[in-house]
Amino acid sequence: MTAAVLFENVSRHFGAVKAVDAVDLEIAAGEFFAMLGPSGSGKTTCLRLMAGFEQPTHGHIEIFGETAEGVPPYRRSVNTVFQDYALFPHLSILDNVAYGLMVKGIGKEDRRKAAEDALAMVKLPGYGQRRPGQLSGGQRQRVALARALVNKPKVLLLDEPLGALDLKLREQMQEELKSLQKSLGITFVFVTHDQGEALSMADRIAVFNDGKIQQLGTPEDIYKRPQTRFVADFVGSSNVLSSATCAKLGVAAKAASLRPEAIAIGTSWAEQLSLPGTVTARSFLGATNRISIDCSGEKIIVASPAAMPVPDIGAAVQLAFSRNDLHLMEEA
Amino acid sequence: MSALTTPAAILPNRPGPMGRVSDFLWKHPHVLLAILLGPPVLWLGVIYLGSLFALLLQSFFSIDDFSGLINYEFTLATYRQLLSDANFDIIVRTVTMAATVTLFSALIAFPIAYYAARYAKGKWKAVFYLGIMLPLWSSYLVKIYAWKLILAKEGILTWAFTKLHLLWVLDGWLALPIIGGNSLSVSYTGTFLVFVYVWMPFMILPIQAALERVPGNLIEASSDLGGTPQQTFRHVLFPLALPGIVAGSIFTFSLTLGDYIIPQIVGSSRLFIGQAVYAQQGTAGNIPLAAAFTVVPIVIMGLYLFMAKRMGAFDAL
Incomplete structure (x- = not known):
């Protein structure tokens, strides 16, 4: 079975800084995969390499068996939920959600319907006519999720999407994300610095530090059998x-x-x-x-x-x- | 123990009158606001708007053709005179010029502003600001006369075209009706070039400010959702930069509508609104008609802003 995302010896250097350093990674289709690490550990750069916002300095990236390096973001069937949501402030919620369908040339009526269905899926039916500025942080997060999912991506990338939410909402969204992933069967790649979040949601976790993967395994593996001092300390101290x-x-x-x-x-x-x-x-x-x-x-x-x-x-x-x-x- | 004495929970008043003034203003912030805003509001409200209003009032009076004295009776005769063929030509000429100048300024300014907002960092940003601001520090008249020399038949532009064996292009352009002429310095094309040059900073800076406020991740989000660079520009970048473009166009449009020096020095002898006002209030002594002419740019700008708002130019603010 082809991997959803494959990294072979991938590096991304910014001048002398090795943000991602010779990473090998294989994410299975349909998997909920978490990339865990402190800030500056290279996890977000890995995500951006998958999205196409960054190109690798060395190495090879495949998405569902197809070479991804050199391919711009708009030609990848990969969608991102951004850390601060990145909703378009000048568009209504409905137009935000329908954006991906609009640029692909899907008819007005079809995309309106698809966008409304997506909004209903994230439990925000009837919010279409509002503006992003009128929604709370949690609601904007759901809109960002709907905007990505309406495109039926092969891989959904989530860049610390729950970081800005308060604890109660975060726990609720963790459960919802998990069940959404189960029902849709889409590969989720989730970046977080919160080890609790990674442990509770992911099928497998890659722990990053200094641009390298320290350990890759199931949550139980990572938690109970840390291979390095860093993993032992970072995951559950x-x-x-x-x-x-x-x-x-x-x-x-x-x-x-x-x-x-x-x-x-x-x-x-x-x-x-x-x-x-x-x-x-x-x-x-x-x-x-x-x-x-x-x-x-x-x-x-x-x-x-x-x-x-x-x-x-x-x-x-x-x-x-x-x-x-x-x-x-x-x-x- | 530290060398510093432990401070009291509530500190005593600062000594002296300044201390009392500070306390008073802290307790009465409205007084502070009144002190800060009073003089400029008086200046704007009474002296500036007041005199503008007095000027507008003049446009409803008329001039006695025999004596040259102003007849202080309410009449629309002056406006009838304003819409006569000769005067209406002036208005059409000026508005067309202002619109063309604004359009081309925006087209030239956008890439410069985009580069400055998105890519210029540190030293290059300073170079950008210096490059934009430097022309504003030198005299307006000197710049225009410099352009007159550049555009003149014996000027550097003709010389450059000759050396490049492209003189036929220049001659072909000057042979065109309306926009051509004997040389660039006495043609509408020359007037247009100088207008674009002189008002360019007023277009670049607002666009740059607007683009700078567009978060980079919106561009990424559009691309991520499948938007090609062209679509991203059309659906995200341009709408978000539009308030800046409109702000810049208010400058270039209104400045061109009112200017009387550039068309006087560079261009054909046909009048623009600014020159008409100058001639009517000075040489001709027809203050009511001069006033009526100044009403034109005000009305046009009012309509322009109204339409811009209706079209949603300020929605992204």
Whole structure:
């Protein structure tokens, strides 16, 4: 089966800056694919390479088996939902949504109907006569989505589309996007710096840093088995234990990652590993308490369920966790 | 402890009269607004608009042909005189010139403004502004006389055409009726070229400002949705730049309508509105007719703005 998007050794350099550096990537058709990373990691440039706004300095890009480098954006069956939506301020919502059909020469009545259907799909029926300036951020986001989807793209690119929304709306849109993707079967490529968003929505995630893919895998893979210190730290802020600490636990490794929520304070069974430490800070996060513990020079974060008692600062505690939760890493 | 003493929660009044003035103006912002706006509003409202209104009033009086004195009775006779063949010709000539100048200014200005807004960065932006503004710093009259020399039969333009063996093109152009003449400096073409040159900055700057406000991602969005560069220009860039083009055209159109120096120095001896006003109020002493002539550009501009608004030129503002 041909890949929806294929990157072979793709680089995009801006002068001396290697925004994207020798990236290999294969996105399957119908997949919900997330590109996760901090700002400046190259994820947005990768998206722009897919859209055609940027051309690769080296390498080869295919979209559904067809060579994409050198092809302008308007000849790609790929549509983008922009970070700040990029709705045309001088056009009505209906004309915005129908824009892609209009430039393709589809008749007025047909495109009006298609645009109204698309607006209904994103739960904004009857908003066609308004102007972008009259809508809220969440509504504009839906219009941007309708404007892209009305063209029935082969690949839909989403550039941090939920970034400007408040938490409640963001969670709701995450679910809607996910179910929309399922029902339409279109390949979604989603750029985000929010690891929670990537984990909850994507079929597979590529974690970017410094223009390179650090790790590519399912959300569970990425979360539970980070391959590098960067991934361990960026996705869910894992603790990374040094080789000295590993040796203390009787484990031979260069480094190991340990999830904050996999650690219990105070109780330990025989089959569990345990570490002594001192509480240095604590903060209440609602569902959990975030407790910082100093284990002979190594700082370890524990996410303790809110129902559990919270030790005082300065208290000596025992940390207990299962050997299975300790994930060994190749690099220090 | 730090060297600085801890400040009180509420600081004491600043000493001196300026402190009291500041406090007073902070509590009464309307007073500040009145101080700032009062003088210019008085200037504009009373002296400027007032005298304009007085001028318009003159156009409803008439002149006594025998004595040359103004007859202060309300009449439309002056307007009847304005619409006589000779005077109406002046109006048509001026409006045609203004429209042509505006159209060509916009055509030339748009690519320059587009480059400046989209591509020029840092040093090149400074070069752009300098290039646009520099001509405005030198005297208007010097520029026009310089153009007269450039366009004259013995001037550099004829010389250049001769050297390029293209004199036949120039001669062919000058042989055309109406727009031709003995030389460029005494033809409508010459007048047109100087108008376009002199008003060009007033067209470039508003278009550049409008284009600069168009977010780059709208261009990308259009392209992403399948719009070719041509379609993107037509459906996104042009409508969003239109308020700037209209603003620029207000300058070039109204400045051309009112100018009397350029057609006097460069061009045929046939009159434009500005020259007619100058002649009527000076040599002829016919203030009512001069006033009626000044009403023409005002009415035309009013109609122009009304139509521009009706056509949606300001929708993107």
